[in-house]
Amino acid sequence: MLAPARYPELFLAPEERTPESFWISLRYFNLYRVVLAGLFFTLSLVYGDALNLGAHSLYLFRLVAAAYMVAGIVFHAGLRRWREHFNLQLTLQACADVVAITLLMYASGGIRSGLGVMLLISLTGAAIVAPRRLSFLYAALATIALLLEQGYWVLLQDVPSAGFVQPGLLAMGCFATVGVTGWLAQRVAANEALARQRGRALATQTRVNQLVIQDMQDGVLVLDREGRVLQHNPQAQRLLAAEKLLGAGIAELLPGFGGRWRAWRTGDAAAGGPADLALLGRDIRLRLLDTGTDEQFSVVFIEDMTRTREQAQQIKLAALGRLTANIAHEIRNPLAAISHAAELLDEEDRGGDRERLTRIVHDNTQRLERLVAEVLQLNRRDRISAERIRLDAWLPGFIAEFVANESVPAARLSVGATREAWIEFDREHLHQVMWNLLRNAVRYARSEPRSVRIALGGFAGRVELSVIDNGPGVPPSSQGQLFEPFFTTDSKGTGLGLYLARELCAANRALLEYVNDMPGAHFRIVIREARAA
Numbered sequence: 001m002l003a004p005a006r007y008p009e010l011f012l013a014p015e016e017r018t019p020e021s022f023w024i025s026l027r028y029f030n031l032y033r034v035v036l037a038g039l040f041f042t043l044s045l046v047y048g049d050a051l052n053l054g055a056h057s058l059y060l061f062r063l064v065a066a067a068y069m070v071a072g073i074v075f076h077a078g079l080r081r082w083r084e085h086f087n088l089q090l091t092l093q094a095c096a097d098v099v100a101i102t103l104l105m106y107a108s109g110g111i112r113s114g115l116g117v118m119l120l121i122s123l124t125g126a127a128i129v130a131p132r133r134l135s136f137l138y139a140a141l142a143t144i145a146l147l148l149e150q151g152y153w154v155l156l157q158d159v160p161s162a163g164f165v166q167p168g169l170l171a172m173g174c175f176a177t178v179g180v181t182g183w184l185a186q187r188v189a190a191n192e193a194l195a196r197q198r199g200r201a202l203a204t205q206t207r208v209n210q211l212v213i214q215d216m217q218d219g220v221l222v223l224d225r226e227g228r229v230l231q232h233n234p235q236a237q238r239l240l241a242a243e244k245l246l247g248a249g250i251a252e253l254l255p256g257f258g259g260r261w262r263a264w265r266t267g268d269a270a271a272g273g274p275a276d277l278a279l280l281g282r283d284i285r286l287r288l289l290d291t292g293t294d295e296q297f298s299v300v301f302i303e304d305m306t307r308t309r310e311q312a313q314q315i316k317l318a319a320l321g322r323l324t325a326n327i328a329h330e331i332r333n334p335l336a337a338i339s340h341a342a343e344l345l346d347e348e349d350r351g352g353d354r355e356r357l358t359r360i361v362h363d364n365t366q367r368l369e370r371l372v373a374e375v376l377q378l379n380r381r382d383r384i385s386a387e388r389i390r391l392d393a394w395l396p397g398f399i400a401e402f403v404a405n406e407s408v409p410a411a412r413l414s415v416g417a418t419r420e421a422w423i424e425f426d427r428e429h430l431h432q433v434m435w436n437l438l439r440n441a442v443r444y445a446r447s448e449p450r451s452v453r454i455a456l457g458g459f460a461g462r463v464e465l466s467v468i469d470n471g472p473g474v475p476p477s478s479q480g481q482l483f484e485p486f487f488t489t490d491s492k493g494t495g496l497g498l499y500l501a502r503e504l505c506a507a508n509r510a511l512l513e514y515v516n517d518m519p520g521a522h523f524r525i526v527i528r529e530a531r532a533a
Contacts (some may be wrong), residue, residue, distance in 0.1 A: 037069035068100040097122035127181035135178040143171035156303035219302030234460040455470035
């Protein structure tokens with residue numbers, strides 16, 4: 001059975017304990033070694049022993065400096081090729097420093113040359129990245145080298161024994177240097193590890209916050225002290241229908257809100273309460289919040305009140321939907337019998353009032369049949385089979401089918417697709433919604449070429465499919481009732497077309513809305529964009 005290592009921190013795998021910053025520090029310190037050796041070699045060639053470098057043996061000084069430089073180059077190549085055994089490479093480099101500097105000091109006349117101070121620099125660099133036990137080992141090796149070098153001069157060159165005082169003081173400085181440097185390096189490493197941990201936690205929290213803000217149903221704007229937008233989420237861009245929000249002023253985006261925001265910034269607390277505005281056919285509510293930062297940033301929350309009212313309407317209509325579904329099933333069979341009887345009457349006598357009455361019965365039964373079919377659709381709106389649809393490729397085929405079945409001149413319709421758009425939608429639901437919108441647009445548009453326009457665009461991860469006509473539009477008094485069930489201005493209509501279209505869009509996680517931004521009628525479907533298949 002193998003005994004455990006006495007100093008396990010010296011033998012851990014490199015990926016478990018050696019951070020990248022240690023390898024970078026070792027690389028730069030090795031570059032210092034190469035530059036220092038090259039400088040010594042160059043000075044010895046240019047000035048000889050005039051600078052007291054190599055005063056005892058110029059040849060040995062040059063030889064050691066050249067070997068020291070070559071060793072530094074080899075160490076540098078090793079650092080690039082072998083990213084493992086950090087302590088081994090560091091120890092080899094520290095030992096090379098001790099040997100080379102001791103020999104250079106000997107070749108220059110011993111401790112009097114002053115080169116012994118270079119050992120302190122090498123030990124300091126090693127102590128920054130080495131474990132403390134290894135740092136003291138390097139200091140001990142340097143001390144032994146200094147004492148052996150001084151012993152050579154005392155024993156063989158008859159230098160007074162009092163000369164051991166200076167090497168001894170330098171040896172003490174070596175131990176003190178590695179001790180203080182190691183302690184400081186340990187503190188720095190601990191702070192660095194804590195900073196990395198806090199950085200990871202902050203990055204995780206920031207990412208989670210971004211995901212939450214991006215998926216919020218409310219829009220969020222971050223404003224500077226001048227009221228310019230610094231940050232926003234996609235929902236804010238969609239609610240404000242702006243191509244670019246960054247840098248825009250709050251007074252430009254919300255003309256009726258700029259004065260209130262300025263009053264709130266000047267200290268009017270009442271101005272910071274919820275504010276309701278109408279924007280592009282929507283009712284929105286704005287709330288202000290001070291971030292409390294030195295930069296005096298403020299946050300504006302934008303809530304779509306139309307969606308809240310729709311949810312309340314859904315609750316109220318839930319019971320009505322169940323009731324009408326039951327009624328529809330009960331009256332469908334009598335309607336079929338009436339229609340059959342009318343056909344028999346028509347076959348018996350095709351003249352006089354009998355034919356007119358027969359036509360009236362037949363027309364009303366067809367109208368009731370459409371009503372029943374649409375009421376039943378309300379009960380099936382949650383039965384969806386979503387699939388990926390490329391809208392710009394789907395539209396031409398759909399328009400061709402619509403023109404053929406509704407007997408509409410193709411010249412009255414125009415399509416403008418500015419991008420390739422993929423969505424997830426039930427194909428039958430999309431067909432029914434677009435058919436309803438186009439039929440209404442053709443009915444109210446002027447009889448001229450390109451009177452009905454289909455526009456495909458979008459931004460911020462949203463696809464916008466619009467149906468626009470050049471007719472009289474929807475009166476402001478009727479816009480609030482457009483999507484209510486059984487509301488219609490057509491004597492032959494059921495009043496369920498637009499309501500059913502919006503319900504089908506909602507079942508497919510899309511939004512059908514009326515946009516009051518032009519003389520004619522503008523209906524827009526907003527859908528979350530899907531990735532291309």
